[in-house]
Amino acid sequence: MDPLAGLISGPRATGAFVLRSIMEPPWSLQIDDRAPLSLVAVGRGEAWISPHAGEPIRLTEGDIAVVRGPERYVVADDPARAPRVVINPDQSCTTLHGEPLAESMDLGVRTWGNNPNGRTVLLTGTYTTPGEISRRLLSALPPLIVQRRTDWDSRLVTLLHDEVVRDEPGQEAVLDRLLDLLLIAVLRAWFARPAVETPSWVRAQTDPVVGKAMRILQNNPAQPWTVASLAAETGMSRAALARRFTELVGEPPMTYLAHWRLALAADLLREPDATVAAVAQRVGYGSGFALSAAFKRVRGMSPKEHRELALCGRTSGGVSVEV
Structure with missing residues (x-):
């Protein structure tokens, strides 16, 4: 994705x-x-x-x-x-x-x-x-x-x-x-306009190595990735991938993965039937407790609080108009 x-x-x-x-x-x-x-x-x-x-x-x-x-x-x-x-x-x-x-x-x-x-x-x-x-x-x-x-x-x-x-x-x-x-x-x-200042993480998508690494992480967040295993998938050395990824994306590969996992979890938690444990498994956390701890540390609220807030927002106003 x-x-x-x-x-x-x-x-x-x-x-x-x-x-x-x-x-x-x-x-x-x-x-x-x-x-x-x-x-x-x-x-x-x-x-x-x-x-x-x-x-x-x-x-x-x-x-x-x-x-x-x-x-x-x-x-x-x-x-x-x-x-x-x-x-x-x-x-x-x-x-x-x-x-x-x-x-x-x-x-x-x-x-x-x-x-x-x-x-x-x-x-x-x-x-x-x-x-x-x-x-x-x-x-x-x-x-x-x-x-x-x-x-x-x-x-x-x-x-x-x-x-x-x-x-x-x-x-x-x-x-x-x-x-x-x-x-x-x-x-x-x-x-694609020449005058537009494209963010570095968007430009990185077109890089043959870093773009591939980003897609691997995005499409397989549940895998227990390390820089070494990711480097093996891209055909680069661990140090070279880490340096190139950080230069183009603006953050190291594992930091990017952590942010992606939490963002994806935030989306999945909006689904009415989702549980913290099931979402944790889908995004690469060993347990619901581990996801909850990371989620609260970064976002300032628990997954449960986030879900309740999202569901409340979805039903308020009486009419759902999402595209």
């Missing part, structure tokens, strides 16, 4: 949250959902997106914006337009005074807006819990990424707009996969 795959491999709801919005000016949406990551794609017309900090950016047909939360942002037909609709943490939509709008703006399957023939069509996907293993990746992203239609050749946005209005068996799984593909494609294109 590489960092981009890790972004979308954490726990999620059984169905994807994806919404098509059809808007006719004047309109302005204040997004207060507190989501760590959101994706906004323009299917028709244009829109302005105003991040919490920074200048508004104009989006046109085919453009995609990736917004890193949890700060609020605004999407509107005019950057000077005052918000008229608020999207809340439970994904409900209300006026600025809290009056519900979901029923009056309902336009059909996964579709809402103020006019069924509106000039602007938006597609929005929201990741409310992208997973512990993606925190490092999220911290490397700017508050707003914009991928212009003219800068790449991808039919994923068109496919999403075609699929979002379908009401067929398995449709939620289809939307889930398409959203994941679109997000990975956008981030991969962004990291």
